[in-house]
Amino acid sequence: MTVLQLKNVTGGYTRKPVIQDLSFSINEGELVGLIGLNGAGKSTTIKHIIGTLLAQSGDIFLNGVTMQQNMNKYRSSFSYIPETPVLYEELTLREHLELTAMAYGLDEKTLATRQEALLKEFRMEKRLNWFPSHFSKGMRQKVMIMSAFLVNPPLYIIDEPFVGLDPLGIQSLLDQMHARKQDGAAILMSTHILSTAERYCDRIILLHDGRVRAQGTMDDLRRAFNMPDATLDDLYIAMTKEQDANEQSK
Amino acid sequence: MNSLNDVWTKRFTHYVNELQKYMRFIFTGHIAIVLVFIVGAGGYYYSEWLKTVDTSFPAELLVALLVGVMLMMSKPVTLLREPDQVYLLPLEAHMPQFFKSALRYTFLSKVALSIVPYVVTIPMLKATTDLTTQQMWLIVLAIVVLKWCNVQGEFVYRYANRGANVWLDYVVRFVISALSMYHFLTQDVVFGVLFMAIAFVYVTSLAKNMKGKPVPYEHFVKVEQDRMMSFYRFANYFTDVPHLRGSVRRRAYLNFMYKLAPFQQKNTHVYLVLRTFIRTDDHFYLWLRLTAISAVAAAFVDLWWAATIIAGVLSFATAYQMKIALLTINSFTMDQLFPVPEQMREAAVRKVIYVFMAVQALLVLLCAIFINPYFYALGIIVFVVAFITERMTKRPTEM
Numbered sequence A: 001m002t003v004l005q006l007k008n009v010t011g012g013y014t015r016k017p018v019i020q021d022l023s024f025s026i027n028e029g030e031l032v033g034l035i036g037l038n039g040a041g042k043s044t045t046i047k048h049i050i051g052t053l054l055a056q057s058g059d060i061f062l063n064g065v066t067m068q069q070n071m072n073k074y075r076s077s078f079s080y081i082p083e084t085p086v087l088y089e090e091l092t093l094r095e096h097l098e099l100t101a102m103a104y105g106l107d108e109k110t111l112a113t114r115q116e117a118l119l120k121e122f123r124m125e126k127r128l129n130w131f132p133s134h135f136s137k138g139m140r141q142k143v144m145i146m147s148a149f150l151v152n153p154p155l156y157i158i159d160e161p162f163v164g165l166d167p168l169g170i171q172s173l174l175d176q177m178h179a180r181k182q183d184g185a186a187i188l189m190s191t192h193i194l195s196t197a198e199r200y201c202d203r204i205i206l207l208h209d210g211r212v213r214a215q216g217t218m219d220d221l222r223r224a225f226n227m228p229d230a231t232l233d234d235l236y237i238a239m240t241k242e243q244d245a246n247e248q249s250k
Numbered sequence B: 001m002n003s004l005n006d007v008w009t010k011r012f013t014h015y016v017n018e019l020q021k022y023m024r025f026i027f028t029g030h031i032a033i034v035l036v037f038i039v040g041a042g043g044y045y046y047s048e049w050l051k052t053v054d055t056s057f058p059a060e061l062l063v064a065l066l067v068g069v070m071l072m073m074s075k076p077v078t079l080l081r082e083p084d085q086v087y088l089l090p091l092e093a094h095m096p097q098f099f100k101s102a103l104r105y106t107f108l109s110k111v112a113l114s115i116v117p118y119v120v121t122i123p124m125l126k127a128t129t130d131l132t133t134q135q136m137w138l139i140v141l142a143i144v145v146l147k148w149c150n151v152q153g154e155f156v157y158r159y160a161n162r163g164a165n166v167w168l169d170y171v172v173r174f175v176i177s178a179l180s181m182y183h184f185l186t187q188d189v190v191f192g193v194l195f196m197a198i199a200f201v202y203v204t205s206l207a208k209n210m211k212g213k214p215v216p217y218e219h220f221v222k223v224e225q226d227r228m229m230s231f232y233r234f235a236n237y238f239t240d241v242p243h244l245r246g247s248v249r250r251r252a253y254l255n256f257m258y259k260l261a262p263f264q265q266k267n268t269h270v271y272l273v274l275r276t277f278i279r280t281d282d283h284f285y286l287w288l289r290l291t292a293i294s295a296v297a298a299a300f301v302d303l304w305w306a307a308t309i310i311a312g313v314l315s316f317a318t319a320y321q322m323k324i325a326l327l328t329i330n331s332f333t334m335d336q337l338f339p340v341p342e343q344m345r346e347a348a349v350r351k352v353i354y355v356f357m358a359v360q361a362l363l364v365l366l367c368a369i370f371i372n373p374y375f376y377a378l379g380i381i382v383f384v385v386a387f388i389t390e391r392m393t394k395r396p397t398e399m
Helices: A042-050 A071-076 A093-103 A108-121 A137-151 A167-182 A194-200 A218-225 A232-249 B003-028 B030-052 B059-072 B089-128 B133-161 B166-185 B189-210 B217-235 B252-260 B265-279 B281-300 B304-327 B343-368 B375-392
Strands: A002-011 A019-027 A031-036 A057-062 A078-081 A155-159 A186-190 A203-208 A211-216
Touching (some): A002 A186, A019 A042, A031 A042, A042 A078, A042 A155, A042 A186, A078 A137, A093 A108, A093 A137, A108 A137, A137 A167, A155 A167, A203 A232, A211 A218, A218 A232, B003 B089, B003 B217, B030 B089, B059 B089, B059 B133, B089 B133, B133 B166, B166 B189, B252 B265, B265 B343, B343 B375
Parallel strands (some): A031 A203, A078 A155, A155 A186
Antiparallel strands (some): A002 A019, A203 A211
């Protein structure tokens, strides 16, 4: 079943669109990687999906509804882990989790069980009453990750998740993503760590200049670029050269 | 090497511009007018009091303590910034030159803060001591020299000890400065000069300690940030300072307030706003300050109409500023994605304002109980004004 569907989405910050005519969808139990150069439009795409930017044209369906149709249903269908952690300096770790649980309508019992498991997984049990000012970059990232997984929504949107995490943290995150996938959740992940993307993503969307350059499994991509045996790194570099060649011919 | 001098000059220009930008608001604001009146009234009472003061008044001691405190406060203005820890690292050997400019500015900008209070006390010294005019002006010279020692002293202490136990340095310099001042004021020049010499020895011995130690960038950057922060916080009383990051304190004694937001989806924003308000220093102290002023006024102003106006104006100011502060959000926060109606944040802010304005009303009422027969009316006015203010204040547009 399709969880997220983008239909011909065009949008950006100003009237000049950053993403153009973007269409793709993500199904239940699927981990999809959103890959592209700096400035290709990954973050802009994500901002349109989470609704902080509104599309100039096109529609985004999440669980069958657009945000205009049913704001509450749309918003409770996903959780988001931003590239740089956005924490409330005035809330402790415990309160971040509690606030998230309240906002997404979890009951206290569910909160307690899920919280315990997540704290253990990310080894943060001892920091429950700490304020973010005492957290390292990796710990801040973990707070965001735990808040997102606490909600257990049908869709996870994860922007560049591995930067700043220690190897154990990365493993925990991958384990969590795998478990949620098994339970039927869809995950959209944007990253520059291509080896990880190649290894874990079911499908990959290559963004280029605000458009989908190619999408599908690794085999699909290899075919699209006419490079059998290529790794994702090779394909990525091929795309870079394509861009340079295009710019020179302009 | 010229470039570090350029760095200093550039920073200094930028710093002065920044100061001027906010000073304009400070001196044109209505609070400036209030200050003029307060200074005027203070000056009048002072001159009246001078007519009655008698010679047994311990003016020398008082002036020595006052000037001692002003001399002690000599925080270096280094204008160092966070990236300097990385980018200026290769220039370690040239840093003394940079600091020389920094300390020169520190001295020049702060010396007046020690001289002016002294000059203000000169009429009192004339009335109570037998210092000659010439001696009084020579003391100004002593203040200048002592200030120079203090500025150097604080800097080298912070440098040598990376800021550890800086209060120790404050105590030492205060005692030396105040003693030196006291002896000069009591015309005991020998001891005055002696303590001045001790100050010199203090500085030079610390300076020896400092040799060979790397520049404590981390400490100086922190000092600089705190210093700018306190300036911005001060400026924030007069105008809106955009990049003011509020520091946060737990204030566990107010934890009982959080019972107002029990665990339910509809309380999501109340949960958040309550904590934001109570724990962010800027928000909480704003309320505390205005409430304290209002309570003191209620306890001492015995003209009923004046008390009413003061309570009303302060209630308006509190409610208005609380609403603006709690609804202004300049960046992305996770609650913007919460699956709850968007009006909930405004409703939560309203609730928090009502609760804290009710507390203000109660405190004002209690303080007025002994001197104002209409004390209950005062409480009602505080709350009604706050209620109307909250209703009439528009949500600030996003910046």
